[in-house]
Amino acid sequence: MIYATVQDMVNRFGEQELIQLTDPELQAVNATKAERALEDAQAFADSFVARVYRLPLTGCSKPAPVPSNPGAVELVAPPQITRVVCDVARYYLYSDLAPEHEVYLRYKAAERELLQISEGKAVLSCPWGGTPGTLVAGDAPGDAEVHYGFSPRQITDDTLRGFA
Secondary structure, three states: OOOOOHHHHHHHHOHHHHHHHHOOOOOOOOHHHHHHHHHHHHHHHHHHHOOOEOOOOOOEEEEOOEOOEOOOEEEEOOHHHHHHHHHHHHHHHOOOOOOOOHHHHHHHHHHHHHHHHHOOOOOOOOOOOOOOOOEOOOOOOOOOOOOOOOOOOOOOHHHHOOOO
């Protein structure tokens, strides 16, 4: 499942900014460069999300009515993962940012949100219904059982023989 598209980035940040970030000649959005940033951002997000959800995510059931089927739905990424991936991809498209720059701050916020998801302190949600994906373990993020395996050790004169 694709979490975000170039059009999602245009909708969020404006076409002019994406043109400036992707095309040195300032003619049009270079979709190849923007898609590469989105792919890298999705891989970054997956590295956190995979601790809680099996990949690929199954997606949310968003209504997509058409005249022939008013009850039709489409599977889409959870909205917050789309936002996070767009923010990370935008950050990747910039070459030099000050720590107080809005793009950098949004990237750091996205990173914190992904960390919260990976630790089970936040969840991916589907506002239209359905579930974003199958949990790795447990009934809810953070509920996975942990199994321990210890071997009994005995310290005796025979096991310590030869040690000084």
